[in-house]
Amino acid sequence: MKNFALLRISFLQNMDILVNQVGKRYNREWIFRHLSATFSAGKYYAITGPNGSGKSTLLQVISGAVTYTEGKIDYSIAGKLMEETSVFEHIAIAAPYLELIEEMTAKEMLDFHSKFKKLVLPIDEILSIVGLSKATNKQIRYFSSGMKQRLKLAQAFLSDTPVLFLDEPTTNLDQEGCALYHQLVNNFTKGKLVIVSSNDPQEYNFCSEVIDIAQYK
16 A cells, blocks of 8 residues: 555645534434544544444444434534534545445445535545555455455545544455554554444554443443
């Protein structure tokens, strides 16, 4: 991989997320409660806990994809509060439960994605970075699970957004793919707010702050 350590995201603005006494309940079961945290631009955070503990749910709540039951979440960009309905425009996410459009090729998928989130590099260059150059015009339905994960990471890391959410980011990746993941972290997250949901320390060992969701049951 080329050295992109000095790459500056062209339209990147600082974004902060303030979580105040937030809880999520499904029917009568509380997944977590009374969680307060400040997620600041340019920092790396991990949400940890055993399988089924609610890590992914918390990540989806913070991202605005799932509504919370109690508490409040404030989003601010460049110091100004945002409407929750516009938060999605400023985040990118890679997660096992997010589907790719399998009838598309890799290049078509990234081109489609770029209509919603600006990409920081040309598509051919992005595919080269994640090792998918030879699959540029191959339908995603014929990709291996590892190739699909590389494409998910590509569209998340290379989107021009101030916030990046990563849920179990090395799912289906081999040793080379895991090394690629860490290269992407090193080269394409400068200045971003990054939140990783994982129970594998190798996926979040670069994070400076760790939230153990078991403490909020």
